[in-house]
Amino acid sequence: MNKTIAELEKIARILRLDVIRMIGVGQKGHLGGSCSLSEIVTVLYFSRMKHDPDHPDWEERDRFILSKGHAALIQYAALAEAGYFPKEEIYSVKKLGAMLQGHPDMTTTPGIEGNTGSLGQGLSMACGMAAGLRLDGRKSKVYCIIGDGEIAEGQIWEAAMAASFYKLDNLIVFLDKNRLQAMGPVADRYNTNPLAGKWQAFGWHVAETDGHEIKEIIKILDQVDEIKNKPKLIIAHTVKGKGVSFAENVVAFHNGELTGEQFETACSELEK
Amino acid sequence: MRLQNQRQIYGETLLELGRKNKNIVVLEADLGKSTMTTLFEQEFPDRFFEMGIGEANMTSFAAGLSLTGKIAFTNSFAVFAAGRAFDQIRQGISIPGLNVKIIGSSAGLSDFGDGATHQSVEDIAIMRAIPNMTVLAPADGIETRKMIHKMVEYNGPVYLRLNRHDLPDIFPESQEFIIGKPYMIKDGKDIVVFSNGIMAAKALRAAEELEKEEISVRVVNVSSLKPVDEGEIRRFAHNMKGVITTEEHSVIGGLASVITFILSGFSMPFRHIAINDRFGQSAHSYDELLDEYGLNTKNIIDSVKLILHK
Numbered sequence: 286m287n288k289t290i291a292e293l294e295k296i297a298r299i300l301r302l303d304v305i306r307m308i309g310v311g312q313k314g315h316l317g318g319s320c321s322l323s324e325i326v327t328v329l330y331f332s333r334m335k336h337d338p339d340h341p342d343w344e345e346r347d348r349f350i351l352s353k354g355h356a357a358l359i360q361y362a363a364l365a366e367a368g369y370f371p372k373e374e375i376y377s378v379k380k381l382g383a384m385l386q387g388h389p390d391m392t393t394t395p396g397i398e399g400n401t402g403s404l405g406q407g408l409s410m411a412c413g414m415a416a417g418l419r420l421d422g423r424k425s426k427v428y429c430i431i432g433d434g435e436i437a438e439g440q441i442w443e444a445a446m447a448a449s450f451y452k453l454d455n456l457i458v459f460l461d462k463n464r465l466q467a468m469g470p471v472a473d474r475y476n477t478n479p480l481a482g483k484w485q486a487f488g489w490h491v492a493e494t495d496g497h498e499i500k501e502i503i504k505i506l507d508q509v510d511e512i513k514n515k516p517k518l519i520i521a522h523t524v525k526g527k528g529v530s531f532a533e534n535v536v537a538f539h540n541g542e543l544t545g546e547q548f549e550t551a552c553s554e555l556e557k
Numbered sequence: 558m559r560l561q562n563q564r565q566i567y568g569e570t571l572l573e574l575g576r577k578n579k580n581i582v583v584l585e586a587d588l589g590k591s592t593m594t595t596l597f598e599q600e601f602p603d604r605f606f607e608m609g610i611g612e613a614n615m616t617s618f619a620a621g622l623s624l625t626g627k628i629a630f631t632n633s634f635a636v637f638a639a640g641r642a643f644d645q646i647r648q649g650i651s652i653p654g655l656n657v658k659i660i661g662s663s664a665g666l667s668d669f670g671d672g673a674t675h676q677s678v679e680d681i682a683i684m685r686a687i688p689n690m691t692v693l694a695p696a697d698g699i700e701t702r703k704m705i706h707k708m709v710e711y712n713g714p715v716y717l718r719l720n721r722h723d724l725p726d727i728f729p730e731s732q733e734f735i736i737g738k739p740y741m742i743k744d745g746k747d748i749v750v751f752s753n754g755i756m757a758a759k760a761l762r763a764a765e766e767l768e769k770e771e772i773s774v775r776v777v778n779v780s781s782l783k784p785v786d787e788g789e790i791r792r793f794a795h796n797m798k799g800v801i802t803t804e805e806h807s808v809i810g811g812l813a814s815v816i817t818f819i820l821s822g823f824s825m826p827f828r829h830i831a832i833n834d835r836f837g838q839s840a841h842s843y844d845e846l847l848d849e850y851g852l853n854t855k856n857i858i859d860s861v862k863l864i865l866h867k
Binding site for chain 2: 348350390391392398399400401402403405406407409410411412413414415416417418420421439440443444446447451
């Protein structure tokens with residue numbers, strides 16, 4: 286598991302490329318919010334989490350819940366790359382009867398820990414998992430990713446209060462701050478500021494990182510591991526559509542289609 | 558007839574099962590004195606999660622606990638347990654079929670004073686509509702106890718609807734309960750009355766009254782609303798002169814829907830005694846409220862006679 290930063294950067298690029306391959310031409314796919322997570326997901330699956338693709342139910346594993354379930358493509362790319370299932374499966378994503386559904390489904394996909402997609406619920410699920418693992422005296426950690434658009438859901442703040450009340454220090458949450466949601470900028474819809482202050486007020490330890498710098502992500506995870514008795518939130522500053530030049534910071538690629546030309550451009554950029 | 562309180566039985570049974578099975582965990586939304594989960598809390602504080610007034614978070618948190626191998630019981634009034642947390646139940650629990658038990662307490666009109674906001678007239682309908690969900694509504698304390706045992710043995714989501722008040726026993730202590738199976742509580746040959754919850758005892762009483770007038774009524778308790786053994790329902794209705802359903806729930810989506818769907822090929826008169834697509838309201842007593850909605854023994858007797866032209 287001790288991969289170099291360069292190796293991890295290469296994996297992050299491969300995952301993005303697989304996201305583009307999954308979307309293909311003329312089909313809708315959540316490109317933007319998947320690509321903003323590539324480095325974070327890479328660090329979790331290929332450097333940080335205890336897990337075993339040959340034994341997805343290994344009891345001592347760390348857990349991962351993608352609360353912003355619409356970014357499933359990046360998780361599928363990571364699971365395939367890690368060996369949870371053959372890579373060919375990614376080409377069947379969203380096909381009738383396929384293992385890879387439009388949103389994460391634990392009943393069909395090895396390595397998926399819970400069903401998400403209805404925004405605002407995954408954080409509560411992650412809290413319950415953290416509480417359950419602690420009850421059993423396990424050292425496993427629970428990692429969760431929420432979106433900056435997702436925090437409009439009131440349930441996020443119910444979970445935020447519960448997590449600090451129950452002192453879930455085995456819970457580490459990334460907030461993917463890519464600043465865009467389906468119909469436009471988050472900031473045009475409601476005021477998330479002060480973002481760190483809100484979570485601190487709810488009793489969380491809050492850290493911030495560049496969500497695309499692998500070295501920084503690893504460093505911040507090391508730091509938050511030292512914090513006891515509090516859940517941890519890492520605000521990850523990211524670029525929606527990162528790595529695909531024409532899609533970066535473009536709302537239309539939240540869940541858009543690629544033309545044949547765009548597909549070729551994206552592949553050639555990521556194959557470099 | 559002995560009276561027992563379904564909430565009390567629930568609290569005691571949960572505690573008893575919790576002593577045997579350390580995987581049972583209980584989540585509460587600030588109503589523990591009413592739902593009776595305080596009994597479990599006192600003995601197992603580590604396995605009890607007070608989630609405050611946050612049913613949505615409680616329900617998804619329970620999903621998370623079940624993902625670590627726990628049998629998670631969520632508790633609130635039925636109107637909130639099933640209604641407020643509908644999406645959490647549907648998305649995170651029922652789609653993957655997680656082992657979460659949702660307890661809808663003070664169901665139907667049984668919280669008579671608090672009015673429409675606290676009275677669940679459609680909880681069975683919305684829970685039944687969710688794939689993978691099992692839906693149970695016990696008729697008495699004896700059945701409640703047996704049901705909770707079966708819920709723990711069964712690995713999957715279950716919705717259990719409980720009444721707030723003391724209800725008469727209609728079953729013997731030796732009564733079996735199997736999920737999906739309707740049970741005949743009195744045989745008869747003229748009319749069959751399908752009932753559940755508080756209405757089962759009223760149907761039984763009506764049948765006893767009618768017997769004095771030489772009218773023979775079969776009473777069947779359908780406390781498992783999903784799944785339901787359809788063959789058994791058809792068998793109980795076979796050769797009857799009419800069918801009555803009676804329930805403390807909207808006529809839409811509950812027992813009336815279950816029975817008429819199963820018996821759709823039967824050419825006989827049907828009458829439904831249920832809440833006729835209305836909300837509840839406040840009243841000074843439970844009986845007064847039940848009368849207002851026609852949920853009483855007299856209405857069952859009248860309906861039987863109407864079908865038989867007597």
